[in-house]
Amino acid sequence: xxxxxxxxxxxxxxxxxxxxxxxxxxxxxxxxxxxxxxxxxxxxxxxxxxxxxxxxxxxxxxxxxxxxxx
Numbered sequence: 001x002x003x004x005x006x007x008x009x010x011x012x013x014x015x016x017x018x019x020x021x022x023x024x025x026x027x028x029x030x031x032x033x034x035x036x037x038x039x040x041x042x043x044x045x046x047x048x049x050x051x052x053x054x055x056x057x058x059x060x061x062x063x064x065x066x067x068x069x070x
Contacts, residue, residue: 007040009033020044 006021016036020026026044030036056063 005044007037009036023047 005023007018008021009016009018011033015029015031016033017029018027018036018040020040020043023044026040026047028036028039028043030039
């Protein structure tokens with residue numbers, strides 16, 4: 001089952017803007033709500049992949065991975 005995140009979205013006079021509540025720094029703006037949600041998905045996926053690569057690099061050799069749920 002894929003993880004679920006909360007998109008906070010708001011329409012301004014010119015743009016739709018949005019944030020992923022659980023991941024700092026994941027925010028976007030687009031002309032339509034649909035474009036915004038897709039861009040948030042892409043940006044979230046990229047941020048999670050970047051964070052994972054950084055964590056593995058920081059751990060160096062001999063690390064273990066454990067799946068956890070909250």
